[in-house]
Amino acid sequence: MGSNTLSPQERRSSFATVLVAEAAERAGFYGVDAILLLFMVQQLGITDHRADLMVGAFAAMTYATPLLGGWIGDCLYGPRWTAIFGTLLLSAGYALLACTVTSRSFFELALALVATGNGLFKPNAAQLVRRLYERYPLKRDSAFTLYYMAANVGSALSMFLIPWVRNTFDPLLAFSLCVAGPACALFILLTQTGTLRDLGILTRHSLSPKRATAFGAGSVILCILSVTFILYSASVARLAVFSCLTVVCILWATLYRRATPSEKVNLVTLGIMLIQSIAFYCFYQQMQTSLTLFALTNVDGTFRILGHRIVTFSAAQFQALDPLFIILLSSPMARIYNVLSRRNRDVSLPTKFAIGFRFVVVAFFIWWGGTHLAGGNLTSAWFMAGGYLALAMAEVLIGGLGLAVVAKYAPASLNGIMVGAYYLTVGAGMYLGSEIASKASSTAMSQTVQRQHYENLFGILCLCALALALLTLFLARQLNRMEKRIS
Numbered sequence: 001m002g003s004n005t006l007s008p009q010e011r012r013s014s015f016a017t018v019l020v021a022e023a024a025e026r027a028g029f030y031g032v033d034a035i036l037l038l039f040m041v042q043q044l045g046i047t048d049h050r051a052d053l054m055v056g057a058f059a060a061m062t063y064a065t066p067l068l069g070g071w072i073g074d075c076l077y078g079p080r081w082t083a084i085f086g087t088l089l090l091s092a093g094y095a096l097l098a099c100t101v102t103s104r105s106f107f108e109l110a111l112a113l114v115a116t117g118n119g120l121f122k123p124n125a126a127q128l129v130r131r132l133y134e135r136y137p138l139k140r141d142s143a144f145t146l147y148y149m150a151a152n153v154g155s156a157l158s159m160f161l162i163p164w165v166r167n168t169f170d171p172l173l174a175f176s177l178c179v180a181g182p183a184c185a186l187f188i189l190l191t192q193t194g195t196l197r198d199l200g201i202l203t204r205h206s207l208s209p210k211r212a213t214a215f216g217a218g219s220v221i222l223c224i225l226s227v228t229f230i231l232y233s234a235s236v237a238r239l240a241v242f243s244c245l246t247v248v249c250i251l252w253a254t255l256y257r258r259a260t261p262s263e264k265v266n267l268v269t270l271g272i273m274l275i276q277s278i279a280f281y282c283f284y285q286q287m288q289t290s291l292t293l294f295a296l297t298n299v300d301g302t303f304r305i306l307g308h309r310i311v312t313f314s315a316a317q318f319q320a321l322d323p324l325f326i327i328l329l330s331s332p333m334a335r336i337y338n339v340l341s342r343r344n345r346d347v348s349l350p351t352k353f354a355i356g357f358r359f360v361v362v363a364f365f366i367w368w369g370g371t372h373l374a375g376g377n378l379t380s381a382w383f384m385a386g387g388y389l390a391l392a393m394a395e396v397l398i399g400g401l402g403l404a405v406v407a408k409y410a411p412a413s414l415n416g417i418m419v420g421a422y423y424l425t426v427g428a429g430m431y432l433g434s435e436i437a438s439k440a441s442s443t444a445m446s447q448t449v450q451r452q453h454y455e456n457l458f459g460i461l462c463l464c465a466l467a468l469a470l471l472t473l474f475l476a477r478q479l480n481r482m483e484k485r486i487s
Contacts, residue, residue: 015132020188021125022125022147022150023154024180024181024188025087025185027154027157028158029181030154030159031162031178032162033159034163038315048293052289053434054234056285056434056438058111058114060237060241060427064244064427066123070124072219073123073124077216079131080189083120083124083185084186085220086119086122089120091183093111094179096109097110108228109224119223121182126144149327152327153327159323245425252267252270252421259411263411266408267410269482276353276357277399277425277429278426278428279429280429282430283363283465285434289433289438290436296315298378298379298447298454299315299380300379322391325388325389351480353397353476358469359391360468361462362390363390364461371455406419
């Protein structure tokens with residue numbers, strides 16, 4: 001029974017299963033993500049500079065592996081079983097991270113298991129949603145909106161809970177709790193909603209079942225070993241990231257040579273917006289790197305109103321503000337888009353990206369201003385929250401629309417490959433953002449010097465974002481004119 005024969009009730013039930021599995025899996029992943037940097041610095045004794053670079057390399061590999069996972073799901077195992085294998089690797093990775101509390105010996109291997117498991121799960125869970133609604137394009141858009149929301153619900157809850165568990169009890173318990181996320185997703189995908197069993201079957205291929213199994217397993221093992229090797233060396237990680245960017249450039253150039261005149265215009269727009277995406281994720285990655293280390297020693301985590309304490313955040317818990325604000329902003333923004341569309345006044349994707357960079361400017365201006373006004377004192381938690389709100393708005397406009405850019409401007413026959421290319425650019429942007437963050441932490445010694453370095457970093461990033469906002473606005477006008485000429 002395929003997706004076309006499902007009744008509305010069966011489709012809703014299957015979709016709910018995928019939503020819950022996605023929320024559970026993301027809860028485990030972002031719980032680890034929230035405490036990873038501070039665990040490396042405080043428990044493993046890794047320097048701020050090295051920790052920033054390793055977190056960036058891990059992020060880059062996390063967004064590079066979906067290219068492999070998508071291929072395995074499409075050609076070898078099918079999306080449901082590939083997602084199931086992904087949850088097994090994620091569970092093993094989190095469990096191994098818990099073991100590194102007493103010994104660092106397998107730390108890089110644990111991260112490699114997590115990155116590869118994410119690569120298997122992430123594209124194939126989304127593929128299940130696509131298959132459910134492939135004949136219903138209007139419902140498909142709202143389904144992916146709910147899917148994105150489910151991921152943020154899971155991440156927001158875990159990014160509040162897991163740092164609290166780590167601070168109150170110990171990292172061992174925190175990482176052990178993270179195992180529950182993919183384990184729950186595994187149980188759901190194996191036992192719930194029988195319609196998924198047929199929906200997630202693999203497409204036909206020329207390999208025998210034994211060869212397909214062996215080839216897929218060998219590819220996964222090779223990926224794990226490769227990521228482990230990359231994480232051991234900052235120079236190798238840098239080489240891997242730039243190699244990925246080179247692959248994307250070669251792919252784009254090949255497509256451009258073979259494209260028709262109208263397709264070339266779309267590919268120019270796609271290429272420019274992928275570069276803008278890389279730039280945005282350089283800023284975005286500061287949340288997990290420089291902003292988290294800054295909050296550790298230079299921020300008063302207590303929110304107060306008229307002198308009365310409301311709530312106190314740890315350094316890692318500030319990261320939970322991003323998914324929380326996205327949950328609050330996504331629904332109103334979707335309604336605004338619908339209203340503008342009905343009135344035939346919806347703005348183009350390049351214009352939305354340009355508006356998003358304006359909010360990046362606002363975010364880093366707030367963080368720079370809060371640090372500057374604090375002088376020698378701790379920066380107020382309200383300044384941190386204000387910056388996170390502005391950056392979340394930018395993420396809704398840029399990060400949330402990245403796949404929409406690929407869907408609109410990439411050739412239909414190569415949409416899947418270009419989705420993988422998009423994820424590669426996201427990972428590259430995060431790595432470059434970690435490189436930027438490491439510049440502030442490499443020379444900061446005393447708390448006063450450290451505060452000054454971060455103030456300078458936020459100010460420089462604010463000016464860079466302002467330049468990019470002006471540039472993207474200019475490019476949006478040019479791209480809109482090009483699009484009108486061919487329409």
